[in-house]
Amino acid sequence: MAVMKFIPEALKNLFRQPVTTSYPFEPAEYPERARGHIEITIDDCIGCGMCTRACPLGALKVDKNEGTWEIDRFDCVVCGYCVEKCPKKCLRTAPGYQEPEPGKTSQLYKKSEEALRLEAEKKAEAARKAAEAKAAMEAKKKAEQSSAEA
Amino acid sequence: MKKRSIVPYGPQHPVLPEPIHLDLVIEDEKIVEAIPSIGFIHRGLESLVQKRDFNQMVYVAERVCGICSFGHGFGYCEAIEDIMDVEVPDRAKYLRTIWFELSRMHSHFLWLGLLADGFGFENLFYQCWRIREKILDVLELTTGGRVIFSVNKVGGVIKDITPEMAGAVLDMIHSVKKELDVIVPAFMQDYSVVSRLKGVGVLTKQQAHDLGCAGPFARASGIGSDMRKLGYAAYGDIDFDVVTSTEGDSYARCDVRIREIYQSINIIRQAIEKLPEGEIAVAVKGNPQGESFIRIEQPRGEAIYYVSANGSPHLDRMRVRTPTFANLAGLCETLKGADYADVGLLILTIDPCISCTER
Numbered sequence: 001m002a003v004m005k006f007i008p009e010a011l012k013n014l015f016r017q018p019v020t021t022s023y024p025f026e027p028a029e030y031p032e033r034a035r036g037h038i039e040i041t042i043d044d045c046i047g048c049g050m051c052t053r054a055c056p057l058g059a060l061k062v063d064k065n066e067g068t069w070e071i072d073r074f075d076c077v078v079c080g081y082c083v084e085k086c087p088k089k090c091l092r093t094a095p096g097y098q099e100p101e102p103g104k105t106s107q108l109y110k111k112s113e114e115a116l117r118l119e120a121e122k123k124a125e126a127a128r129k130a131a132e133a134k135a136a137m138e139a140k141k142k143a144e145q146s147s148a149e150a
Numbered sequence: 151m152k153k154r155s156i157v158p159y160g161p162q163h164p165v166l167p168e169p170i171h172l173d174l175v176i177e178d179e180k181i182v183e184a185i186p187s188i189g190f191i192h193r194g195l196e197s198l199v200q201k202r203d204f205n206q207m208v209y210v211a212e213r214v215c216g217i218c219s220f221g222h223g224f225g226y227c228e229a230i231e232d233i234m235d236v237e238v239p240d241r242a243k244y245l246r247t248i249w250f251e252l253s254r255m256h257s258h259f260l261w262l263g264l265l266a267d268g269f270g271f272e273n274l275f276y277q278c279w280r281i282r283e284k285i286l287d288v289l290e291l292t293t294g295g296r297v298i299f300s301v302n303k304v305g306g307v308i309k310d311i312t313p314e315m316a317g318a319v320l321d322m323i324h325s326v327k328k329e330l331d332v333i334v335p336a337f338m339q340d341y342s343v344v345s346r347l348k349g350v351g352v353l354t355k356q357q358a359h360d361l362g363c364a365g366p367f368a369r370a371s372g373i374g375s376d377m378r379k380l381g382y383a384a385y386g387d388i389d390f391d392v393v394t395s396t397e398g399d400s401y402a403r404c405d406v407r408i409r410e411i412y413q414s415i416n417i418i419r420q421a422i423e424k425l426p427e428g429e430i431a432v433a434v435k436g437n438p439q440g441e442s443f444i445r446i447e448q449p450r451g452e453a454i455y456y457v458s459a460n461g462s463p464h465l466d467r468m469r470v471r472t473p474t475f476a477n478l479a480g481l482c483e484t485l486k487g488a489d490y491a492d493v494g495l496l497i498l499t500i501d502p503c504i505s506c507t508e509r
Contacts, residue, residue, distance in 0.1 A: 033294035056206040
């Protein structure tokens with residue numbers, strides 16, 4: 001039976017560099033895929049609410065009319081299911097964990113004025129086109145009716 | 151008759167990683183009987199199936215336990231895929247195998263460290279956990295999480311392992327193997343360590359069989375039951391032998407787990423070599439209807455997943471039978487006749503995971 005089999009290995013530790021990093025004095029390194037928190041490119045969001053329905057924790061809130069996306073970072077467990085479900089791929093997981101805060105607060109993201117204006121224009125354009133199409137349809141119907149009467 | 155007394159052990163005890171309570175009936179310094187009681191960390195995760203849809207439940211199932219998290223997500227997905235007749239792409243099967251074996255490795259290193267801590271060998275404890283850190287780093291690199299991986303979904307996996315990542319995994323297992331070679335003699339040959347392990351808590355093959363033990367605990371007693379031999383995921387294509395020992399004492403349990411780490415290294419190597427190209431997931435349409443019963447080999451032993459679905463997004467019932475629950479009866483048997491000083495060590499040798507047991 002060997003006695004003190006581990007002594008040489010233990011002694012080596014006296015001369016080794018520590019394997020730990022002295023965080024927070026040194027920054028922590030995360031790989032690219034690290035699921036630290038959820039990020040959003042809010043201007044690409046169409047407010048469909050898929051992420052809200054997908055979230056197993058119910059940590060997300062979306063308001064389509066206001067153009068806002070809200071996340072409670074203390075409820076979110078960064079499972080990434082919303083990222084999986086987002087049809088516009090505007091959600092993603094990013095490295096870096098949630099910092100501590102004195103209270104449980106949620107973060108609100110609002111679309112930029114520019115994006116809101118563009119969206120409003122698009123909406124107006126779509127409404128105008130729809131109205132035009134409707135008018136054309138009615139005119140066609142009228143013409144058909146009058147031709148049938150004649 | 152000698153005087154008997156009852157010593158409460160746990161739920162808070164330095165040697166216990168998780169809360170379990172044992173009432174130890176002792177005579178002098180010898181244990182006569184051990185009566186376990188659990189229920190300190192029950193969270194009702196199984197009943198959540200009625201409130202979350204079956205896709206969301208993958209993330210809940212993963213959170214049953216921190217160490218076996220990959221296995222729980224995997225077992226649940228297998229059960230749903232079985233009900234819905236989903237054929238998972240080959241690449242996804244291999245990726246699942248690689249991650250499963252990585253998680254088995256880190257679980258066994260964690261156990262080795264806890265065992266070393268259990269018999270008071272602090273230096274060895276830190277060496278084991280230092281090596282384990284490398285595995286966690288690779289898991290974070292490939293999946294994005296160190297503990298909860300969230301890569302499983304019904305129909306496949308979410309993330310792929312790129313060739314560079316596969317290279318990193320191979321480098322890691324190469325260096326882990328080298329470092330493991332250094333610490334194995336400390337467990338297997340060191341005089342004081344061996345004297346703490348050899349002949350302590352013997353469970354015979356017959357006892358292990360009668361009490362329905364599972365995993366490395368049963369394999370150390372000579373029962374060659376390994377669910378991986380059922381050939382789920384990619385295990386059917388991979389060449390490996392069931393690790394067993396015959397002594398059934400703590401030393402044998404340590405030996406079995408160390409050899410299983412080497413085996414996992416071997417399996418990961420084979421899986422990366424054979425990793426086929428192709429899709430990593432298939433689209434799953436509709437809701438599951440029917441029942442399924444899946445057995446998989448967790449790091450701690452055989453786990454069973456039962457799922458019953460009714461055609462709606464919400465399942466009727468999910469049930470997990472975990473290896474620690476199966477091994478508790480064996481633990482109480484090994485404790486009989488043991489020294490009071492060995493109790494902590496013996497509890498550790500079944501690799502208790504109480505979070506799994508109580509869910």
